[in-house]
Amino acid sequence: MSEIRRISLGVDWLDYALMGGVPRGNWLLVTGEPGVGKSILAIQAAGANVDAMPVVFVSTETRFYDVVRQASQFNIDLSDAVSLADVLAGRVKDVKTNLVVIDLFGLARQYRELLRAGGEEEGGKARAKSPLSMEVVLAAIEKAYEVLGVAEEGGRKDVLVVIDSLAPMWAHAPAMARLITYRLRQRLYRPSVTVIMTNQYAPTTGMTFGFGAEHIADAIIHMWFEDVESTREIRRWLIIKKARLTNHYKKAMRYDIEPGRGLVLLEPSIEELRKWYEGNSRGSSGEE
Numbered sequence: 001m002s003e004i005r006r007i008s009l010g011v012d013w014l015d016y017a018l019m020g021g022v023p024r025g026n027w028l029l030v031t032g033e034p035g036v037g038k039s040i041l042a043i044q045a046a047g048a049n050v051d052a053m054p055v056v057f058v059s060t061e062t063r064f065y066d067v068v069r070q071a072s073q074f075n076i077d078l079s080d081a082v083s084l085a086d087v088l089a090g091r092v093k094d095v096k097t098n099l100v101v102i103d104l105f106g107l108a109r110q111y112r113e114l115l116r117a118g119g120e121e122e123g124g125k126a127r128a129k130s131p132l133s134m135e136v137v138l139a140a141i142e143k144a145y146e147v148l149g150v151a152e153e154g155g156r157k158d159v160l161v162v163i164d165s166l167a168p169m170w171a172h173a174p175a176m177a178r179l180i181t182y183r184l185r186q187r188l189y190r191p192s193v194t195v196i197m198t199n200q201y202a203p204t205t206g207m208t209f210g211f212g213a214e215h216i217a218d219a220i221i222h223m224w225f226e227d228v229e230s231t232r233e234i235r236r237w238l239i240i241k242k243a244r245l246t247n248h249y250k251k252a253m254r255y256d257i258e259p260g261r262g263l264v265l266l267e268p269s270i271e272e273l274r275k276w277y278e279g280n281s282r283g284s285s286g287e288e
């Protein structure tokens with residue numbers, strides 16, 4: 001049986017809960033309400049893999065500078081990262097990094113050129129009216145692949161694509177969410193490309209904004225707060241709701257966010273998760 005390669009999430013206990021990480025080529029969706037820690041998890045995952053493979057980090061809600069600064073608050077050094085907008089504007093030449101950040105604020109000015117280069121504009125009529133459109137994101141990701149030399153080795157080189165978050169891409173047309181995310185999957189899918197994407201979840205309506213991306217996700221981590229009005233403190237939980245091609249821990253895990261460390265497990269104990277992982281690795285020798 002072929003061995004499954006795994007991509008670390010940069011959070012040791014979550015890696016245990018996923019039998020070592022997300023199977024390579026999977027699309028992991030991280031959902032939860034604002035403030036629950038989706039972006040921090042996305043940054044930890046990027047930081048954990050940047051030495052091993054090219055990473056494309058699409059930030060639709062914060063600027064390039066904020067991604068790097070937020071990472072440094074959790075002891076993750078992303079100072080080698082370059083912004084795609086800076087590369088396109090010629091402000092960065094001779095790129096020697098493994099991490100390209102696509103910050104859609106920074107990209108706003110260049111997006112027309114990007115679309116033209118990708119043949120997405122005909123007769124002067126731009127199909128995409130906003131830099132937040134999926135076409136712009138896809139064109140930018142393809143440009144980032146070029147910058148990172150992903151096409152070399154026949155496109156078999158491992159890549160991690162992080163998209164934080166998806167929601168703004170259908171803010172103008174929530175009913176289009178499913179179609180937009182299908183298109184994303186169609187265009188971006190490759191066995192060598194692992195995708196981590198975040199999406200907001202509105203607890204008030206119980207709906208992901210625009211009814212989300214669950215249908216294109218191979219794995220789903222759902223994060224939530226306990227009701228703050230009754231607990232009078234922040235209590236965060238997460239659960240792995242789904243994971244293709246792998247066994248996974250089935251109970252909710254309580255965590256906190258700590259400066260310098262990121263997502264920290266509170267319950268169960270990390271020893272319990274390690275034991276669970278070791279017990280299950282032995283049981284599935286064909287897989288590991």
Ligand SMILES: Nc1ncnc2c1ncn2[C@@H]1O[C@H](COP(=O)(O)OP(=O)(O)O)[C@@H](O)[C@H]1O
Nearest residue numbers: 033034035036037038039040041073257258259
């Ligand atoms: N430097 C820090 N130290 C400790 N906790 C932090 C730090 N920065 C942010 N947080 C916590 O993380 C939360 C934001 O996490 P974030 O990943 O941005 O949430 P989301 O992306 O799900 O909206 C903040 O509300 C705060 O509680």
Ligand SMILES: [Mg+2]
Nearest residue numbers: 038039061165
């Ligand atoms: Mg966020």
